[in-house]
Each structure stands twice: as structure tokens, then as C-alpha cells.
Amino acid sequence: MLGHPEGDAADRLPAKRMRLGTKSCAECRRRRVRCHFPTNDSRVCEACNLHNIPCIPQTKKHHDDQEKIVLKRRVGDLEETVRQITGALDVMTRAPNVNQSPVEQSQDLRKQLPNITEYVSVTSTDRPAPSDLETPDEDSDWNEDEQAPLMSLLQETLNISEPRGLSNHSQVGKPDNPHVKACLSNLSPLLPSLGALTSVLRATQEFWPLWPYSPISQAGNNGNLDDIDTAKAFIVNSLNSGTPCITAKALLWLALCIQQLPRGFRPEGDMLPDSLSSLLKHYMHNADHLLSTITETSGNSDFIECLLQQFKLYFNMGKPRKAWLSNRRAMNTALLLGFQNVDGSTPESHKALWSKIWVTDRQLSVILGLPAAIDNSHPSVSAVQGKAPLEEQLFRELATISGLIIQRNQNHTNATYAMTMEIDDLLEQFKAKMPPEWWDPAPGLPLAVTYSRQHIKLAYYSLCKIVHLPYMLKSAKERKYEISRISALEASRDLIKTHRMMRHQMGPESIMICDVLDFLAFSAAIIIVIDLLSMPTTRHPRDEAEDWVLVQGVTKDLRNVSEVLNCDVSGQAAQVLEWLSQARNGTWSGTRTCTIPYFGRVTIGRPTRDDEMPFNGTRLQASEMQRPAGSVEISTNTSTSFSQFSDQEWLSDQELNMDWTSFSDMNENYDWSMLFSTPIPE
Structure with a gap:
């Protein structure tokens, strides 16, 4: 029939300037026919209803209309996010409702976490195992709104400071790295609620200084936050960074917290998503998957810090060989980056990392009977660290003596007993350098x-x-x-x-x-x-x-x-x-x-x-x-x-x-x- 365009013909026609002011719909105006609505409340005119086509009011149609629609939708989403944050702040400031059950209170607290950490109720059979980790396709349906928790707005509202090491990595929006997407997708149901996370951090806070990396020492704390809030900000920022290294760093640090928890630990609200052993296994596996995508030649200091945390986890769980491998991988990266240089061009933070790496290598190699990665004659080993704390200087000296024992053990068939006695003399000299108060420590020390x-x-x-x-x-x-x-x-x-x-x-x-x-x-x-x-x-x-x-x-x-x-x-x-x-x-x-x-x-x-x-x-x-x-x-x-x-x-x-x-x-x-x-x- 003449004058009957196809369903989407109007969308394909070039835009024309149209004088507005008439009451006709866009299609009737185009066809130059009378536009009549049966009633004042009708939204479809008789002509459009007869031809079964959309009845669209007259508007200016430009090529960027679709972009405006997307922008309007995002503005609406932002407004909804602000309302959620405001509601979360209200939950934080008001006293718990005595009429609420502990489960309901815990679910309210979960709203304060980013959407990627939102608790998802799944059974153990539905929860992905570590071996089921898959990398999604680049065109997979990734919910952008759910993965955009607006961390900057959350930080400003809650007065949370970013750790210094994350300022260049924190990204709002969906992560572009497919491995990070897969990691967050698998871990979404396994991340704790805010109440459970707070309980875990509070239970392990005293052990944080013993670990290779501390988000507290790296945080740009302005004095308005305590260590628990800083640690939570570090975890949230890292998980939303979109960077494999930063995401793995948060997972490994959280795994150290989980590993230290005593048997039968019950967090606030008793709402951990899985057993402690299962959570530890999943966090370590996903972090290892992220680190496996990075080579030693493309690593950086964040990558090295991840490997040192991985070493500590294996060392704690009685896996010295795996710990040795993680530390050697960190050493290879540090060598390629030039951390072993002792001249003024190497930053102090890099020198500190290198010192920790080679000392750890000696500590494990002498136990496992493996060769040391670097000789005692190397300048970074023999250099005098006059400004370093006494504990660090003693660790370095012990590592140097360990190198002598390793050399003897590697060639024990030709080693003489005199060599053993020389090492014994060095150990006696070392003992005299430990302060007297170490042998009778005062109570109450940190x-x-x-x-x-x-x-x-x-x-x-x-x-x-x-x-x-x-x-x-x-x-x-x-x-x-x-x-x-x-x-x-x-x-x-x-x-x-x-x-x-x-x-x-x-x-x-x-x-x-x-x-x-x-x-x-x-x-x-x-x-x-x-x-x-x-x-x-x-x-x-x-x-x-x-x-x-x-x-x-x-x-x-x-x-x-x-x-x-x-x-x-x-x-x-x-x-x-x-x-x-x-x-x-x-x-x-x-x-x-x-x-x-x-x-x-x-x-x-x-x-x-x-x-x-x-x-x-x-x-x-x-x-x-x-x-x-x-x-x-x-x-x-x-x-x-x-x-x-x-x-x-x-x-x-x-x-x-x-x-x-x-x-x-x-x-x-x-x-x-x-x-x-x-x-x-x-």
C-alpha cells in the first residue's frame, strides 16, 4: 500500500529540520495527513494505530540522539548510586535495629561495599572451583553498571584516602583486562561482607607488620582514618583497579589475613561465604592466575611485592620449595629492573626490596640445600648499610654467613673441616653483636x-x-x-x-x-x-x-x-x-x-x-x-x-x-x- 513505510524506515531517513508547533505526530506530519487522537489521553493517533507503526511526537532528530539517551541513562544510574551510598552512610551512622536479625543487619552492611563485592547466595555446587577459572570473551556481557562502584565518590563521602601505591591504578568503570574480569567474576560470591571483613581485619591487625607488604605504611593517611579503614580502602581500591598486579596484591594480602585466623573463627554476623580453607585456596588460585599473565620482563615493583606475599603464604603453610620459587621469580624480575644496583640512580624503595629478596633467598636455599642466586662478592651484598636498622643489618650478616655454608654444602666432597670451624668462628662473632636485652627481653614489647x-x-x-x-x-x-x-x-x-x-x-x-x-x-x-x-x-x-x-x-x-x-x-x-x-x-x-x-x-x-x-x-x-x-x-x-x-x-x-x-x-x-x-x- 502506498505511503506505508517499513517498520524502521523512519529511523533510517536522514534528519530534516521541522517546524514545530503543530499537534501532529512525526509520522502524520511526514505523510501530510490529519493526525487525530481518539481521546485527550491517547498516546497513539488513529493513523498510526491503523498502520501499526510507532506514534512518535515531533522532535528534532540528530545523529547524536542515541548518545544522549545513553548519557541520560548513565546520569540516572549515577543518581541511583548516590542514593545507595547515602543509604549506606545512614546505615553506618544509625544504631542497629534491635528488631533486625543478625543476618539482616549483615546484609545491610554489605550494601556499603562496592557492587563487585556484593554477596551472592550460591550453593557449594554452584560456586566455581579454582580449576574452573575461565577467561571471558572480549564481547561477553559484562554489566558495566555493576562493575562501576564509583570509588572516588565513595572515598570523598566516607573520607577514605587512597593508598599512595594505587593512585595511578585505581580506575572507575569496567576493567579492560579479561583476566581481571574472570577473576572478579569468580570471586564475586566469595568476597566477605563488610561486617565479616571488618572482623577478619580486626582479628589479624597485630600480625600485619610481620608480612612483606603493609597497606598501612603505604597509605596516604590524613589522620582521619584508623588502620582498619585504611586496610578496607586498600582492598576496595585494589579490587577495582582493573590491573592484574594490584588486584592480586589485595587478594594475597587478604589471603594472609585468612590464613592467620584461628580454627573456628566466627566473624561478625557469622556470614563468611565459605570455609576459611576454601577461601584461602580460591584467593591464592585467582591471584596466581593473575600473576601468571605477567612475565618477569614486564614486571614492576607491584609485581615483586605480590611475589613476596606469595612467598610468605607458602612459607607459612609449610611449602618451602614453592616459597623458594616465588622468591626466585621476584629476584629475576628485580635483576632485570636493576634493583641490585647500589649507585645513586636506584631508588631507596627498590634497594629495600632487593635486600629483602636476596636475604630471603639465602634463608631458604640453606634449608633446601640449593645454590644461592647471587655471590657474596656482589656489591649489593657486601655493601655496608650504616643507616639501616640493627635488625636489618643482622639479617644481612646472617645471609652472608649462609652463603658460605651454601658454598661448603654444594662442594661438600672437597670441603675441609677447617672451613666448618671458620664458619663457626664467624657465627660466634655474630652472636656478640646481638644486644644483651635480646637475651632477657622486657615484657610488653610490640x-x-x-x-x-x-x-x-x-x-x-x-x-x-x-x-x-x-x-x-x-x-x-x-x-x-x-x-x-x-x-x-x-x-x-x-x-x-x-x-x-x-x-x-x-x-x-x-x-x-x-x-x-x-x-x-x-x-x-x-x-x-x-x-x-x-x-x-x-x-x-x-x-x-x-x-x-x-x-x-x-x-x-x-x-x-x-x-x-x-x-x-x-x-x-x-x-x-x-x-x-x-x-x-x-x-x-x-x-x-x-x-x-x-x-x-x-x-x-x-x-x-x-x-x-x-x-x-x-x-x-x-x-x-x-x-x-x-x-x-x-x-x-x-x-x-x-x-x-x-x-x-x-x-x-x-x-x-x-x-x-x-x-x-x-x-x-x-x-x-x-x-x-x-x-x-x-
Whole structure:
């Protein structure tokens, strides 16, 4: 029919200037026909209704009409966001409604968080697993309004300052990086509510100075905020930065907070979206995915700080090999960026990061028996740090001595005993540099000060034990190494005392998680037990009793840590020491074999009356007799005591957290194996 345009013809016609003022609709005006509305309230004229076409009033139509529509919609969205923020502020300032349930109050508090952290009720089967992380397509439907929380407006309204390190990264609007999109999409239902987040931060606040990165020290705090608000601002800003490094930094820092929480922790409103272990796994996995998109050649200081936080997480959870890998990745990036330069062109912040990296590399490499990444002769290692705090200077000096031990261990077949004694002299000189008040600390010291000093002492005694341990094992056959046996035992005793002092000084409410440090204390206890079981009873009974008291004390501390923080490493270490104590007391009633990581094998036999043997503390060679019914067999390798590293298959991805009793290494050849007789139970 003539005069009947297609449905969208009007939209495709070029815009024409039109004299307004008539009451005709745009289509009737174009067709030059009478425009008649049946009633005054009608919105569609008779002609448009007859032809089934849109009845549009006369307006000026330009090419930018669609842009204006989008802008109007966004202005409306902004107004709605302001209303939501105003409502959230009203929730913050008014007292809780006594008629509301805790769940309803918690849901009100969640409105104060950005939309990306809004709680989404999903079941455990609907929640994405870490392995399900997918990168969305560039054209995927990403709700821009939901991902634009207007952080600048929120900060101005709440008077929240941005951390200095984020000012160049905070972006309002949807993130352009597809990996960040995938991360936020997966984590949306797993981020805590504001109440739960506040409870987590408050419960872990005293431990923040112990971690490699602190948002408090980096924040541009204007004095109007406390540390909790600054930490929340750091997390919110980082998650909305749209940058993989900054987003990963917030996730890893939040993971450190989750990791430190005690077993059975219940936040405000009891509204954590998942279990602590599951949240920790998801945060670490998504952060690792974001960091995997960045290469060492494209990294920066933010990337290095992320890797150092990742190192701390693995170190705490008893994964020294993964911690070593994260730190080496940070070292590679720092080397490419020139952080190791000691001239005036390198910023002080970069020098501080580099110092932390190479010192950490020495600390882990000497435990794992791996080569150091940089030699002692490098200027950044040998340079004197006169203005640095005493604790930092002592850590650097210990790292330098660690480098000498690493060099000896890497070439132990050609190393002389004189080299060991030279290192021992350096350690003695180092001990004299620790202030007298460190040995008798005053009560009430800040947690960070207590931890730093006790950590230096733990590292010192650990080096003393490591440098003499190989020759302690040889002293059973060669008496010239008796001095190493005595030195290793003294270092082990002092290490346990320092570990116990650190635990007790922090108090029952400040139990710190660190599986690797607990494992070092356990290893020292094993050295003492070997000596107690193997050596003839020529010592004073009081000295022997004091050693067993030390073993029982560290066993109790490890058991306490495992119960409060749910640590597998400290729990298994306590279990092995309890078995050995029972075997020594003649109360052991079973047969058990366990493989201790980085050490060797322990087998405890079951004693019976038929095989009764007098307990005289006699050391027996494994090749001279069959294992008696009541015995303890401890086996290791002298070469392992030098390298402290093993590539056996049982050393799984769980590392120290693996089940020590689940692996049978009967085919493993040990060059040092001793059988110790035990008393018959009553």
C-alpha cells in the first residue's frame, strides 16, 4: 500500500529540520495527513494505530540522539548510586535495629561495599572451583553498571584516602583486562561482607607488620582514618583497579589475613561465604592466575611485592620449595629492573626490596640445600648499610654467613673441616653483636619487635645446627668430630628455647602461623632425641632429664599450635615426638614407620616380654643385628645432612604437609642408620 513505510524506515531517513508547533505526530506530519487522537489521553493517533507503526511526537532528530539517551541513562544510574551510598552512610551512622536479625543487619552492611563485592547466595555446587577459572570473551556481557562502584565518590563521602601505591591504578568503570574480569567474576560470591571483613581485619591487625607488604605504611593517611579503614580502602581500591598486579596484591594480602585466623573463627554476623580453607585456596588460585599473565620482563615493583606475599603464604603453610620459587621469580624480575644496583640512580624503595629478596633467598636455599642466586662478592651484598636498622643489618650478616655454608654444602666432597670451624668462628662473632636485652627481653614489647628479634635468634641457631650436623653424625665413628656433636646439640637446645620463648612471649591470643619455623624447632628436637637414645649414659642424670623436658615442652607447643591454627606440620611433628617419648618410657604399644621430610626415616618397634632387653642406652649398628622387638631405628644420609634436599617421589606438592606415615621408603639406601633399644613396658 502506498505511503506505508517499513517498520524502521523512519529511523533510517536522514534528519530534516521541522517546524514545530503543530499537534501532529512525526509520522502524520511526514505523510501530510490529519493526525487525530481518539481521546485527550491517547498516546497513539488513529493513523498510526491503523498502520501499526510507532506514534512518535515531533522532535528534532540528530545523529547524536542515541548518545544522549545513553548519557541520560548513565546520569540516572549515577543518581541511583548516590542514593545507595547515602543509604549506606545512614546505615553506618544509625544504631542497629534491635528488631533486625543478625543476618539482616549483615546484609545491610554489605550494601556499603562496592557492587563487585556484593554477596551472592550460591550453593557449594554452584560456586566455581579454582580449576574452573575461565577467561571471558572480549564481547561477553559484562554489566558495566555493576562493575562501576564509583570509588572516588565513595572515598570523598566516607573520607577514605587512597593508598599512595594505587593512585595511578585505581580506575572507575569496567576493567579492560579479561583476566581481571574472570577473576572478579569468580570471586564475586566469595568476597566477605563488610561486617565479616571488618572482623577478619580486626582479628589479624597485630600480625600485619610481620608480612612483606603493609597497606598501612603505604597509605596516604590524613589522620582521619584508623588502620582498619585504611586496610578496607586498600582492598576496595585494589579490587577495582582493573590491573592484574594490584588486584592480586589485595587478594594475597587478604589471603594472609585468612590464613592467620584461628580454627573456628566466627566473624561478625557469622556470614563468611565459605570455609576459611576454601577461601584461602580460591584467593591464592585467582591471584596466581593473575600473576601468571605477567612475565618477569614486564614486571614492576607491584609485581615483586605480590611475589613476596606469595612467598610468605607458602612459607607459612609449610611449602618451602614453592616459597623458594616465588622468591626466585621476584629476584629475576628485580635483576632485570636493576634493583641490585647500589649507585645513586636506584631508588631507596627498590634497594629495600632487593635486600629483602636476596636475604630471603639465602634463608631458604640453606634449608633446601640449593645454590644461592647471587655471590657474596656482589656489591649489593657486601655493601655496608650504616643507616639501616640493627635488625636489618643482622639479617644481612646472617645471609652472608649462609652463603658460605651454601658454598661448603654444594662442594661438600672437597670441603675441609677447617672451613666448618671458620664458619663457626664467624657465627660466634655474630652472636656478640646481638644486644644483651635480646637475651632477657622486657615484657610488653610490640609483637613485631618480639618476632623480629626472636626470628634472628632462630635463624642464628639454625645455622649453627646446620653447619655442624653432618659432622655430628660422623662423630659416632670419628671422635675428632666430637666438638661438632656438642655444638649441634647446644644449638638445638637454644633453638628450642628461642622457639618456645617466641611462642610464649606473644601470648595465647597471638599464636602466629609459620610451619617452616615450627619444623625447624622439631628438627632440633629430633637431634636431641638421637643423642639421648644413642649416647651411653655418661652424662649427669639431671642434664638428660633437662633435655627430655625441652623435648616435651616443644611437643606441647607444637600440639597447641596444631589445635589452634589447624596446622598439619606442627601436628605431625608433635605426634612423632610423642611416639619417641613413649618408646623411651617403655609405654609404646605399636609399630610405626614414618618418613620425616628433609631428614630420613624413623621406625619404632613394639616391645614384648618374650624379647625383653635391658635398657642400657647402648648404641647398636644396624648391620650387626636384626631389629629387636623393642627398638627405635633412625636412618638418614650424611650427604643429605649437607644438602638438606631430596628429590624423592614422596616429596609431593603438599611438601611438609604430606602424611609422613603414608610413604614407605624401604628401598631407600641410607648411609647412616642406628638401632636404639628401648625399655620393656610394665
